[in-house]
Amino acid sequence: MKLWFKKISAVLITLLTLGMYIPPTYLDANAEGEKDDSFPADEELQGVDSAFSEIEEIESDLDGIEDDDSTDIDVSDHYVQMFTEQAREQTFNKLGPRIANKVEDDFMMDVFPSMEEVISTILDELDEDEFTYLEIEEQKASVKGEKIFNIYDHQAKEDVARFHVRRDLKPKDGYWFNFHYHLRDDNFEEHHDLGNIYWDKNTPPKWMSS
Helix, strand or coil, rough: CHHHHHHHHHHHHHHHHHHHCCHHHHHHHHHCCCCCCCCHHHHHHHHHHHHHHHHHHHHHHHHHHHHHHHCCCCCHHHHHHHHHHHHHHHHHHHHHHHHHHHHHHHHHHHHHHHHHHHHHHHCCCCCHHHHEEEEECCCCCCCCEEEEEEEECCCEEEEEEEEEEEEEECCCCCEEEEEEEEEEEHHHCCCCCEEECCCCCCCCCCCCCC
């Protein structure tokens, strides 16, 4: 930004000096009566026009910079990114290396986008000043339960959403991991699917197995 101000200053000084500086040849010509024009020469007027054009161009550029600077990043975007990163980390912690190494690609393609969308929707329904009361509550060390993580509201002292993963055994098919979530809006009763990932016909390892 300092470069623009230096450039403007230089142009303004040019404008001022154009009106104040009169070449010696111009004075001599007037003294001898050979020239008594009271107006600046055409070359000087062209210089003034050029200086004004340059100022207008600089002002236009500065307006563009100010518009860019005044564009604030949506606060909710920051929280969505923060929560989704934590959600991904907690999910892989829950699955454990033995499972995660096999299903990571399927999770990122088939489940994580839905999880990210749900988190974004939850935040969109809140006021920005409520974001600071929310946190992703790390899942407890459990090798049997479904819980991955909860989104907890410290102000209301209650969960906003609960994200789970469950093993499903389908006859003649094998084991699947069902990812889903529950919301406080329906008292956590309804089961909302995020996606399913196939394991195989063998029993999966326990959660968090390494």
